[in-house]
Amino acid sequence: GQNIDQPTEMTATEGAIVQINCTYQTSGFNGLFWYQQHAGEAPTFLSYNVLDGLEEKGRFSSFLSRSKGYSYLLLKELQMKDSASYLCAANQAGTALIFGKGTTLSVSS
Amino acid sequence: DVKVTQSSRYLVKRTGEKVFLECVQDMDHENMFWYRQDPGLGLRLIYFSYDVKMKEKGDIPEGYSVSREKKERFSLILESASTNQTSMYLCASSSHRGGAGYGYTFGSGTRLTVV
Numbered sequence: 001g002q003n004i005d006q007p008t009e010m011t012a013t014e015g016a017i018v019q020i021n022c023t024y025q026t027s028g029f030n031g032l033f034w035y036q037q038h039a040g041e042a043p044t045f046l047s048y049n050v051l052d053g054l055e056e057k058g059r060f061s062s063f064l065s066r067s068k069g070y071s072y073l074l075l076k077e078l079q080m081k082d083s084a085s086y087l088c089a090a091n092q093a094g095t096a097l098i099f100g101k102g103t104t105l106s107v108s109s
Numbered sequence: 110d111v112k113v114t115q116s117s118r119y120l121v122k123r124t125g126e127k128v129f130l131e132c133v134q135d136m137d138h139e140n141m142f143w144y145r146q147d148p149g150l151g152l153r154l155i156y157f158s159y160d161v162k163m164k165e166k167g168d169i170p171e172g173y174s175v176s177r178e179k180k181e182r183f184s185l186i187l188e189s190a191s192t193n194q195t196s197m198y199l200c201a202s203s204s205h206r207g208g209a210g211y212g213y214t215f216g217s218g219t220r221l222t223v224v
Contacts, residue, residue, distance in 0.1 A: 008149075033212045042199065042215035043152075087152065089212075096142055096167060097213060101151035 002026040004100035006088050011106045016078050020103045022071045022088035031091040034062050034073045037102070038084045046073070046086075075105075083107045112136075113202050115216035122223050128187040130219050132200030140203045141183035142213065143167075143175065145196040152199065158183055190223045197221075 004024045012018040024032065031050035035043035049055055049064035049071060061074040075082055088100040116131040134141065142157040144167075154167030156175040164175050172194060176184045183202075187194055197220050201213035 035212070042217050043213075044215075045212045048212060089152075095165070096154050096157045098154070099144075099152040101149065 002090070002092070002098055004088055004090055004098060006086075006100040006103045008101070009104045009106070011108065012078050014078055014080060014107060014109050017074065017076050018078060018105065020073045020075075020086050020088075020105070022073070022100060024069050024071070024088070024090045024100075026090045026092050026098060028093035028095075029066065029069075029090060030093040032062075032064055032071045033087075033089040033091065033097065034060075034071075035087040035089060036084050037087060043087055050091075078107050080107050080109065113200055113214050113216040115198075115200050115219050117219050118217065120219060120221045122187075122190050122221065124191060124223055126187075126190050126223075128190050128221065128223075130185040130187075130198055130200075130221070132183045132185070132202075132216055133181050134183075134202040134214070135181065136202070136204075136214075137180065138202040138204050139180070141177065142201045142203075143173075143183070143185045144199045144201065145169070146199055146218075147196050155185065187221075190221075192223050195221060195223045 006022045034046040037043040047062040054063045059076045064071045085102040087102045089097040113134045143155040144152040146152050158164045158177045174186045199218050200216040203213045
């Protein structure tokens with residue numbers, strides 16, 4: 001079957017670093033996405049990993065290990081505006097993205 | 110920028126009504142998708158389409174149908190709305206079925222309440 005797991009909620013303080021983990025089990029795996037979704041808004045693209053390793057984009061980085069079925073999103077120098085839900089989604093060859101349930105991140109001052 | 114436009118931001122319908130949710134994209138994408146999003150359940154795939162007049166069932170197609178008569182428009186139809194279909198509905202489009210590269214572009218969503 002297919003399954004994507006990520007923590008439901010996380011909290012952190014401004015300026016800190018937070019890591020959001022995602023584990024997946026899918027057939028025909030062909031890459032992993034991270035999306036950010038603020039309350040009441042549409043998800044927006046953050047990152048895409050298809051090969052093992054770390055992809056860095058400003059304050060955000062994403063890591064993938066295909067052999068372990070594991071990814072994480074790393075957010076540095078947290079800001080209040082980073083309070084949002086973070087969605088992990090697996091790309092299955094030939095079909096649509098499958099999403100995890102999302103991790104709600106709350107950043108406090 | 111790709112734009113995905115959903116015709117209504119909020120809708121209130123009565124149980125048993127036939128409901129049409131419309132989605133239009135302006136970048137000539139082959140692939141379009143309908144998801145619903147519920148607290149604690151995340152985004153769940155209802156239907157998707159990879160070409161005009163083509164459709165594929167997602168994980169939760171029961172109670173829904175779709176129509177894709179033109180490439181830019183993908184409609185979700187609730188044949189007889191029920192209260193358990195109260196949800197946020199998100200439309201998305203992509204040039205790749207699995208969203209390779211930049212993934213999906215989502216519309217702003219339609220929050221449907223069935224009373």
